[in-house]
Amino acid sequence: MKTSVKNVLASVKLTIFLMSLTALTVLIGAWCPQESASGKEKVVEQFGPETAKLLSQLGITDIYHSPFFLSLIAMLTLNMIFCSFMRVFPRVKLLRKPLPFLAGKDIGKLPVNTSVVLAKDDKSALAAVALKLASKGFKVSTSEEKLLAEYGKYGRLAATVTHIGLLTLLVGVTITSWTGFSGFQPVLLNSHLDFHESEHSKLWIGKLPEWTVRVDATHREDHPTGEPKQWFSKLTVINKDGKELKTQEISVNNPLTYDGVDIYQSSWGLDHILLNFNGNERRLDLRPMGKLYAAFLPLDQGTMMLFSVRSDGTPIKVFAKRPDWEGPRMLTELSQAKPAKLGPVTISLVRTMPVTGLQYKCDPGLPITYIAFALIIVGVMMAAIPHRHVWVCLETARPQADANGSASNEITAVRETANAAGQKVLYFGGRSVKAKVGFERMIKELERQIIAEFGAPGANLETADSKVETTPALETHVVVDSDLHKSASASKTKSKKEQVLAGKATGAGNTENVQGDS
C-alpha cells in the first residue's frame, strides 16, 4: 500500500495531469481580471455585477490565492519531490558508471550501426575514427582494438539541474511569502513612511521594522516638452528614538535599501496647496488634470475659483468661472514671492505640498530565488544537448555477419556486401537519445570517410556508391521497390523497405548539399 502511494506520487502520468490542470487554471486566471491586480471594479465592468458575483463566489476572480490553486501547486511540488528523489537524482550516479566496450556482434544490435571492410590490418583506421569523433566533441576512450566515445554526457544532468532549480525556487518563494512584506504609501513632504499597512500572507512569521522613513525633500524633473523625466525623493531612515540612521536621495530605478527593505520611487504628485486669504490659511486639495494639477474653490452658486499648478515651485494660475461665461477666465498668477490682490482680497501662496509615492518591499528569499532562476536556465539549456554514444571495434570478419540481429536500420541493409571473411572489419554504431536524424547522418558521413580512406578496394564498393553518388529522384526508389518486390518473399518486405528508406535518406542528404551551396 505504502509503495503504491509512493509510485502514484512519483508517476509521470500524475505530473502530466497536474501540469495540464495548473496550465488550465492559470489560463482562466489570465482570462479573468484578478481582483488582487486590477481590483473588483474591473471584474464588474467586464462581466456585469451578476456574473462578477458568480465568478467571485467560484474563486475565479482571485484564482492564484484560491485553496484549489495552492493545493494544486502543493501537489505538483510533492510530485516533483518524489520524482526527483526516486528517479531523477539517482540517475546522476549512473553517469559515473563506465560503459563497457562492445564487440562487433553487439555493435550490430545498436539502433544505428554499420561496418567497413578495411584494406589491411590497420589500427590507424581506429585512431582516425577516434580523432574524427574527438573533433566533433566526443570524449573518446580506447582499449586495444575497441573504442567508446560519448558526447553530451552533462546533458543527462538537465532534468536534475532543472528540478533542483524549481525546488530552490519554491524554497525562495516560500521564505519570501512567510517572512517578507510589501506595500505602497503616498507620503507628504516632511511626513513619515512606516510599515503598518504592509501586505503579507496569512501564514506570516516575519516582523515589521520599527524604524520609519522621513521624506526630507521631493521634486520632479521635466523634459522640455513638459513630460515628466524623473522623480526624486530625499529620504532619511530614523529609528524609534529619533536617531538618523541613513540618508539617501532615491529616484525611479534607484531605490534605498536599509535592513533588507527596498524603498522605490514609484509615483509622484502634488497633494494640496496652502493659501492665505487676508490672513486666513486655507488648504485646497489638488487633483491631477492632464499634465497639470488643479484645485477648486466654490464661491457662491455657480461661481468657482480655479487654481492650476504645474509643479512645485512654478507659479499658480488663478481662474474664475461663472455659468454665464463661456470658459474660465484667468485672473492672476501667484507664487510664494508674489501675492496677488483681487479686489479686497489678498491671496498669497503659503506652499505647494508634493506627495511622493513610495513602494517598499522586503524579500528575504530573493537571493535564493535568483540562484533558482540561474539553475532553471542552465537546466533547460542542458536539456537541448543530445546525449550520444559511439562504439567502434576492429575485428576479423566472421563468415556471415548477423544482419538478423540488428533491427530495422537502413545502414545495416546496405552493408555486408562483400564476403570479407578473414579481412579486418571496422564495426561501428551508436545511439542518440535526442536529435536522432543528425546522429544517423553523422555516422553515415563517418562511414563514407572511413571507406574513402581505409576501405578495401572492391569490398565496400557497393556501399560506398550507394552513399556517395547523387541519389536519383523519387521515381527510382519506386523502381527499386517494385524490382525487389518481384524477387523478394514476404518475409523480406522489411529489408526492402529499408532499402527504399536508405535511398530516401541519402536523397535528403543531397538536398542539404544543395542548400549548403546556395
Place this chain on the structure above:
Amino acid sequence: MSEMQLAFTNTAGITSVMSFWVFAASNGFKNRKDLLIRIGSIALLLAFASLTAAIITRGIDAQRFPLANLYESLLWFAWATMGGYLIIARAYGVPQLGWLASLTALLMFLYGSWLPQSQHDIQPLVPALVSYWRWIHVPPLLISYALFFLGGLSGFIQLYKAGRIQSLSASVVTVALALLAVVLGTFTEVDTAWLQILFAGGSLLGMVISFKLLQRIDQTKVDIKASETFDDISYRCIAIGMPALTFGIITGGLWANHAWGTYWSWDPKESMALVTWLSYAAYIHLRVHRECSAEKLALVSIVGLLLTLMTYLGFNSLGLGGLHSYGKFK
C-alpha cells in the same frame, strides 16, 4: 520609415511570397522538384537577408533597438521563423517544411502590413520600455515563439507522413480558426467575447477531434522514415525553444523586479507565458518517458502552437490587457 528600410522590407515581403509559391509548386512538378526547391531556398535566403537588413536599418532610423511595438515584433518573428527554417533545412535537408515556414513568415508580413500606420511609424518609446532589459527580455521570447511555430508545423507534416490525414485536416482547421479569431480581433470591431469563444472553443473542440481521429490511418500515405525525421525536427525545435522561452520569462522577472520591485505579478501575459511553458514542459516529459506515440506528440506540439499564438498575438487582439499591452493600438 526611411526609403532604404522600406525597400528592404518590401524585398523581404516579395521574396518570401516568391519562395512560398516556388516551394508549393515544387510539390506539384516532380521532375523539376530539385530545381524548384533550390530556387525556393535561394528566395527564402534572400528574404531572410533583406529582412535582417530591414530590421537593422529600422534600428538605425529609430536610434534604438528596433523591437518596441507589435509591427516590429512581427518582423522579428518572421525573421526568426525564416532563420530557424534555414538552419533546419541545412541540418536535416527537409524542403517539405519550406513552404510552411515561408507561409508563416508571409502571414506575419501580411498581418504586419495591415496594421495601422502608427505601428509602421517610428515613435518614441513609452517610459516603461526605456531600459536595456528590453533587448535581453524580448528577442529570446520571439525566437522561442518562432521555434514553437516551426515545431508545430513539423507536427503537421509528421501527421501527414504518418498517414493521419483526417487528424491533420482537423488540426489545420483548428489553427485556421484560431488565426481567424486573431485577425478578426485585430482588424474588426467584433465583440471580443465571441472571439474568445471562437479561439478557445474552436481549439478545444478541434484538438479533441484531432486526437480522436488519430486512429484513422491512410496506409497509402505512410512514410515511416520521413515521419520519424519530422518527429525529430519537432522535438529539436521545442528542445531549443524551451530554453529561449525560459530565458525570456526569467529575464522578464528580473526586469520587473528591477522596475517594479516584484518579479512576478500574475499579469495576463506572464500567466499565458507560464501556460505555454507548462505545455511544453508536459511535452518534454511525455517525450522523455516514451509514453506517447509520435503522432500524439505531434498533436501536443500543435496544442503548443495554439497556446503560443494565444500568448503572442491572441492576447491583445482578444481583449486581455495587463502590463504587456504595448502591442495594443485600438
